[in-house]
Amino acid sequence: MWKTVLRRVLIMIPEVIVLSVLVFLLAKAMPGDPFTGSIGPHTSAAQIHQLKVQAGLYNPWYQQYWNWVVHLFHGNLGTSFQYQEPVTRIIGERAINTVWLALFTMVLTYAIAIPMGLYAGRHQNHIGDNIIRVYTFVTMAIPPFVILLIALWIFGYVLGWAPTTGSVSATASGTMGTVLSRLQHIILPGLVASLTGTVNIVQYLRSEVIDAKHSDYVRTARSKGVPTTNVFRHHILRNSLLPIAAFAGYSITGLLGGSVVTEMIFSYPGMGLLFLNSISYRDYTVITALVLLYGLLNLLGTLLSDIILTAVDPRVRVQ
Amino acid sequence: MADEENHFLKIEDVSTAFKIQGKYYPAVSDVSLDIHNDEIVAIVGESGCGKSTLATTIMGLHDPAETKIGGKIEFEGQDLLTLNEDQMNKIRGAKIGMIFQDPLSALNPLKRIGDQIQEGLDYHTKMTEAEKKARVLELVNQVGIPHPERVIRQFPHELSGGMRQRVVIAIAIACKPDLMIADEPTTALDVTIQAQILDLLKDIQKENHAGIILITHDLGVVAETADEVAVMYAGQVVEKGSAKQIFDNPLHPYTRSLLRSMPQKDSENDDLYVIEGSVPSLQKMPQDGCKFAPRIPWVPESEHEAHPTMHEVEPGHRVRCTCYKNFKFQDEA
Numbered sequence: 001m002w003k004t005v006l007r008r009v010l011i012m013i014p015e016v017i018v019l020s021v022l023v024f025l026l027a028k029a030m031p032g033d034p035f036t037g038s039i040g041p042h043t044s045a046a047q048i049h050q051l052k053v054q055a056g057l058y059n060p061w062y063q064q065y066w067n068w069v070v071h072l073f074h075g076n077l078g079t080s081f082q083y084q085e086p087v088t089r090i091i092g093e094r095a096i097n098t099v100w101l102a103l104f105t106m107v108l109t110y111a112i113a114i115p116m117g118l119y120a121g122r123h124q125n126h127i128g129d130n131i132i133r134v135y136t137f138v139t140m141a142i143p144p145f146v147i148l149l150i151a152l153w154i155f156g157y158v159l160g161w162a163p164t165t166g167s168v169s170a171t172a173s174g175t176m177g178t179v180l181s182r183l184q185h186i187i188l189p190g191l192v193a194s195l196t197g198t199v200n201i202v203q204y205l206r207s208e209v210i211d212a213k214h215s216d217y218v219r220t221a222r223s224k225g226v227p228t229t230n231v232f233r234h235h236i237l238r239n240s241l242l243p244i245a246a247f248a249g250y251s252i253t254g255l256l257g258g259s260v261v262t263e264m265i266f267s268y269p270g271m272g273l274l275f276l277n278s279i280s281y282r283d284y285t286v287i288t289a290l291v292l293l294y295g296l297l298n299l300l301g302t303l304l305s306d307i308i309l310t311a312v313d314p315r316v317r318v319q
Numbered sequence: 320m321a322d323e324e325n326h327f328l329k330i331e332d333v334s335t336a337f338k339i340q341g342k343y344y345p346a347v348s349d350v351s352l353d354i355h356n357d358e359i360v361a362i363v364g365e366s367g368c369g370k371s372t373l374a375t376t377i378m379g380l381h382d383p384a385e386t387k388i389g390g391k392i393e394f395e396g397q398d399l400l401t402l403n404e405d406q407m408n409k410i411r412g413a414k415i416g417m418i419f420q421d422p423l424s425a426l427n428p429l430k431r432i433g434d435q436i437q438e439g440l441d442y443h444t445k446m447t448e449a450e451k452k453a454r455v456l457e458l459v460n461q462v463g464i465p466h467p468e469r470v471i472r473q474f475p476h477e478l479s480g481g482m483r484q485r486v487v488i489a490i491a492i493a494c495k496p497d498l499m500i501a502d503e504p505t506t507a508l509d510v511t512i513q514a515q516i517l518d519l520l521k522d523i524q525k526e527n528h529a530g531i532i533l534i535t536h537d538l539g540v541v542a543e544t545a546d547e548v549a550v551m552y553a554g555q556v557v558e559k560g561s562a563k564q565i566f567d568n569p570l571h572p573y574t575r576s577l578l579r580s581m582p583q584k585d586s587e588n589d590d591l592y593v594i595e596g597s598v599p600s601l602q603k604m605p606q607d608g609c610k611f612a613p614r615i616p617w618v619p620e621s622e623h624e625a626h627p628t629m630h631e632v633e634p635g636h637r638v639r640c641t642c643y644k645n646f647k648f649q650d651e652a
Binding site: 059161215216217219220222223224225226227228234235238239242312314315 | 405411425428476
């Protein structure tokens with residue numbers, strides 16, 4: 001198994017290099033340069049030219065790229081034009097918020113989806129399955145932002161059970177107080193995000209269980225005289241959870257990227273909202289850093305999924 | 320050892336109907352068969368004739384909500400069709416073992432070979448863990464798999480088709496069942512492996528004094544192994560008798576067509592006989608009359624019975640319908 005993992009990690013190296021080149025070239029292709037906006041109306045063309053020479057903007061692209069990579073390794077992603085602060089610090093602050101929300105959403109999503117999917121698949125066409133299916137179809141049919149807005153209105157404004165904006169209360173003090181305040185802020189967006197995110201997993205798991213129930217190996221197990229409950233526990237469960245487990249890698253890194261819609265509606269200062277704001281303010285350094293980060297997260301997601309799959313499925317292990 | 324007399328299976332007028340869009344369509348209708356121990360009964364027919372459905376009906380593997388089963392399946396003194404799931408679980412694997420076709424999909428891809436063979440022992444014996452391990456090794460040895468210690472720790476995808484089929488057989492015989500149902504055990508294998516597997520089945524049968532129901536569409540396999548033969552067409556048995564009777568004196572037009580479509584080493588040309596048409600689907604199955612009639616259209620209707628029944632032509636040799644009496648192939652004078 002470790003061989004497969006090692007090989008998989010090695011494959012990632014060229015992927016990361018290609019990704020960084022692409023992101024760099026895209027950033028170069030964007031209009032403007034680091035001095036756009038930071039110059040006053042009286043700065044002369046010669047001064048701008050001088051600044052550009054100093055910054056190495058007339059060097060060939062590969063030299064600039066190398067320069068960028070070296071800075072990258074030193075944790076220097078440039079300065080945000082909008083905030084006049086290092087990009088790493090801005091993203092760092094937002095990342096904490098997003099990680100909280102992502103982990104909460106993830107745990108809740110799977111905690112809801114797995115029992116639901118297994119139950120629906122096992123008791124196909126029974127009343128419980130029908131209720132679950134209605135729930136998934138309805139939730140799937142309504143756009144997430146509508147559900148989010150309704151939840152925000154009912155629980156946030158009308159009932160006042162949860163805060164409607166922010167990630168942590170400014171008045172919270174002490175570790176315990178901060179943690180509680182954070183939980184208070186993520187409970188509503190996290191709950192709604194997981195209720196909508198659950199739907200796909202439930203449907204997928206349900207059909208996996210139904211497929212497994214009709215598979216030949218389950219028939220073999222039954223022909224051995226294995227009681228139904230144990231057929232389910234020993235044969236159907238693991239086989240049908242396989243694709244769900246494999247998908248978990250993508251799912252967690254996807255959530256870490258932040259959800260634009262959820263964060264927007266709850267004014268939750270996470271990465272999704274940061275990305276959206278940076279685009280509207282043309283904050284190129286932040287955009288570039290975030291695009292690179294999202295690319296890396298995606299690569300990590302596939303890596304994680306592959307590792308999970310290697311761990312649970314003997315068929316993908318390298319001899 | 321149970322009473323020898325009881326060691327047999329008596330299938331009486333068994334029908335299995337599947338629910339398709341709210342209506343039941345019979346896949347097996349009024350099949351009667353006797354299987355004694357120490358005997359191999361072959362069930363032959365094209366794909367879609369209801370052979371496998373009959374096998375899974377005996378094992379009770381159909382979803383009761385989707386199927387309607389009638390008749391009686393008497394096994395060692397009790398009617399299997401009246402037993403509940405728990406009672407059936409005591410018989411499945413312990414007294415009746417089933418060998419499936421397509422050994423790759425019949426094995427759980429995520430479980431080690433040894434665990435899959437041992438599973439039957441877990442439910443039907445009171446052996447200790449060490450005894451079970453020893454029995455698994457013995458079984459793997461018995462079905463002729465080399466390096467048993469290594470193989471029991473392997474996963475199905477690491478074995479070849481022939482080895483997997485042997486594993487499937489080892490699973491079926493783990494608890495020394497009185498009856499084995501082998502559903503096309505050799506279809507997925509090449510010819511040399513086929514012969515080995517058939518020999519293996521015969522050896523095991525001799526050792527355990529088991530009865531075997533061998534389901535196949537390969538008449539070569541039947542000629543080589545079977546004592547008794549039942550030919551099935553469209554869910555019904557159209558002819559049955561001893562292997563000798565069926566091969567020396569085939570009567571029903573379907574049996575004769577099947578035999579004629581086998582390659583012969585002394586035939587004059589290389590063309591094989593082809594039975595026109597195909598087995599009708601469940602929904603298009605003729606409900607009454609001779610079901611084979613549409614595939615021998617040159618035979619006048621008066622030759623068929625209105626409600627075909629089995630006729631005993633010689634002791635133990637039975638044929639359905641009367642169309643066999645004057646049957647000639649189209650190219651025969």
